[in-house]
Amino acid sequence: MEKHLFILDELCSKANVSKRLLQEWEKFRLIAPVGFTDEKIPLYSESSIEKALNIQKLLELGYEMKDVQKIIKKIGMPQSSDKQEPDMPSNQYLTVGHLADKVGISPRTVKHWEDKGIIEPDMRSEGGFRLYSEAYVYLCQLIKDLQLFGYSLEEIKIISSYFRDFLNIQKNIHVYKKTEIDMKLESMLQEIQVLFDKMKLFKEGIQRWEDLLKKKKKEILNLKNQNQKRSDIKKGRKRE
Structure with a gap:
């Protein structure tokens, strides 16, 4: 199942906060990306939206940034029981x-x-x-x-x-039912055998070509050497 991620602008829109404010929260380590693309674009999850909304509420109640930071360190942010953050396979995508x-x-x-x-x-x-x-x-x-x-x-x-x-x-x-698993696994084993058979033919074909290319390379080098000798003989005759 696909996990939904958001770039910074999308998170700002979802949480209804400005980009400048969210970046300020990041400086105070109130919120952080869950990962980055290989182009270093920060990515945020659905729980990031909820976290941003909770930070906003605390700030509206009069807490300072440093106070919110202490709250997060000591007790963490409240999270809806029906929203569980999916495990992230990696922080690099x-x-x-x-x-x-x-x-x-x-x-x-x-x-x-x-x-x-x-x-x-x-x-x-x-x-x-x-x-x-x-x-x-x-x-x-x-x-x-x-x-x-x-x-x-x-x-x-x-x-x-x-x-x-x-x-x-x-x-x-x-x-799964036992019979269903047996059928699926048997199909997989059959396909594996088909792959083995194809790879065997492929390896045999590669070996034939390797033998042929080695032989032809040797023959070409011999011809090249013969041609070089002819060239040297002609040069010698011209000098005479």
């Missing part, structure tokens, strides 16, 4: 552009994979930022590998769904 750079693909490719349902952002801000954890760098590299193996995006989508199913079963094994 990648934008689409930086994910693309790290993987060596275009941002358009990342968006295309999103549209196909192969990957989905860890988080999305209301302003349209799509944010990914570092784990997506490895995942996208795996997708590129599957494309090298000759898999279509539709086939890759099926494999990615197996990964999601596996993680869900691993976390909540008691939620």
Whole structure:
């Protein structure tokens, strides 16, 4: 499930406070970002909105900034029982552009994979930022590998769904029926075997090409050497 994050301007709008005031609160450590994009843009969570509203109330009651700071240090801020802050997987997130750079693909490719349902952002801000954890760098590299193996995006989508199913079963094994789990796991094992078979063919093909290229490289160097000798002989004759 996507976790909603906000950039500074969005937080100010939600909490109905000025940007200048919120930055002043940050200086007093009354509020802080939950993370940053790789471009160092601060990100805030839904609990940041609630915290900002509570700070505003305390200030309206006549408390000074230093007093609010002491209150937060000693007893913390009140939080609604029905609003629990989701665990943040990381305090560093990648934008689409930086994910693309790290993987060596275009941002358009990342968006295309999103549209196909192969990957989905860890988080999305209301302003349209799509944010990914570092784990997506490895995942996208795996997708590129599957494309090298000759898999279509539709086939890759099926494999990615197996990964999601596996993680869900691993976390909540008691939620599923035994027969349902058996069927899903058996399908995963079959797909793993298909991948092993394809990789075996791929390795055999690579070995053939390595042998061929080594042989041809040696032959080309020999021809180059012969050609050089011919050139040297011609030069010697001209001198005579």
